[in-house]
Amino acid sequence: MSNVAIVGPGGVGGLLGGMLTRAGHDVVYVARPETAALLNERGMNVHSVQFGDFSVPAPAVEALSSPAELCVxxxxxxxxxxxxxxxxxxxxxxxxxxxxxVDHMETLRARFPSARVVAGSIRVESTRVAAxxxxxxxxxSGIDVAGDGSDVVxxxxxGAGFDVTVRDSEASLLWDKLALLAPLALITTAARAxxxxxxxxxRDDMTQVVAEVAAVARANGTQTDPAAILSILEQIPATMKSSMLRDAEAGRPLELDAIGGSVLNAGARLGIPTPATARVVDELRPLS
Structure with missing residues (x-):
């Protein structure tokens, strides 16, 4: 049994925390006061097509004060x-x-110098419908991880039931994800559709952004093929909306700096032109 902290008990954090609790670990959620109060009262209730339906206690605090082997x-x-x-x-x-x-890795390592920060990426559709x-x-529910500490994850x-893959390269893991996510998020949100x-x-913007992000991803150690990314985008069901678009529709702040900004920052650092990406990011800036 291990102590685990979950910062952000949303669709992903709630699912992970619920499954870890069901597997016998001590899980504490770190959340805003109103959310912490509701979790302490209601527990965590999961409806999952993969894992079934279950409810477990969800002790929550406003700030982490106890040691934890893993903090998600x-x-x-x-x-x-x-x-x-x-x-x-x-x-x-x-x-x-x-x-x-990708830029959050440097932020976390600077802020928590004693921690082992593991790069991670999750493939899952999970939503918090209420606290x-x-x-x-x-x-x-697949999770890829890379770096020192991956064995713990x-x-x-x-052990809690997730499909975890340990990869060799942190940069490749993060940029493989962003190479698809950035064009999908930026273009659907720019189109408002x-x-x-x-x-x-x-279409022209999509093609150009894919090419630019792929070039930046390759410079960071991936084997990203823009034709393959375009093929994936063509095969996504027509009604699919990116999370950035859903945020825009709901009037929530956009993850524009994290997604588009990461591409622009890396491109500038590596000397790779990203004019189409910059133009779309500028178009979306008023929404962020």
């Missing part, structure tokens, strides 16, 4: 700074961020 950070990038204020800088366990983008109520609608999350419509109305 599963917030939106837009709320990361506030969330990290709830974790002491002296945290010395394994820290697993399941965030969009302590999780709808996991995908028949899969694989043991805990793999699902991917089917966005493919038609913003």
């Amino acid at each position: 950070v599963a917030t939106k990038a837009t709320t990361l700074s506030e969330a990290l204020d709830r974790v002491p800088p002296s945290f010395g366990g394994v820290l697993l961020p399941l965030l969009n983008g 302590g109520r999780i709808e996991h609608t995908s028949p899969f 694989a043991r805990l999350l793999g 699902s991917i089917g419509t966005a493919r038609e109305t913003r």
Whole structure:
């Protein structure tokens, strides 16, 4: 049995925390006061097409004060700074961020110098419909990790039922994800439409952004093929909306800096031109 902290009890954090509790681990959620109060009252209730329906206790605190072997950070990038204020800088366990983008790795390592920060990426469709109520609608939940501490993540999350893959390269893991996510998020949000419509109305932008992000990804050690990314985007069901588009529709802050900004920052650092990506990011800036 291990002690685990979950920062951000949303769709991903709630699902992971619920499964870890069901596997016998001591899980504590770190959340805003109102959310912490509801979790302490209601527990964590998961409806999952993969794991079934179950309810478990969900002890929650406003700030982490006890040691934890693993701390999962599963917030939106837009709320990361506030969330990290709830974790002491002296945290010395394994820290697993399941965030969009790449720039957060440097931020976390600077803020928690004693922690082992593991790069992570999750493939899952899981939504928080209310505090302590999780709808996991995908028949899969795959997690890729890389870096020192990956063995701890694989043991805990793999033992709890998730499909965990340990990869050799942190950069490759993060950029493989961003190479698909950035074009999908930026183009659907710029089009204010699902991917089917966005493919038609913003095709030139989509093609150019894919090529630019792929070039930056390759410079960071991946084997990204822009033709393969375009093929995946063509095969996504036409009604699919990116999470960034859903945030825009709901009037929530966009993860624009984490997704588009990561590409622009890396491109500038490596001398790779990204004019189409910059133009789309500028178009979306008023929404962020």
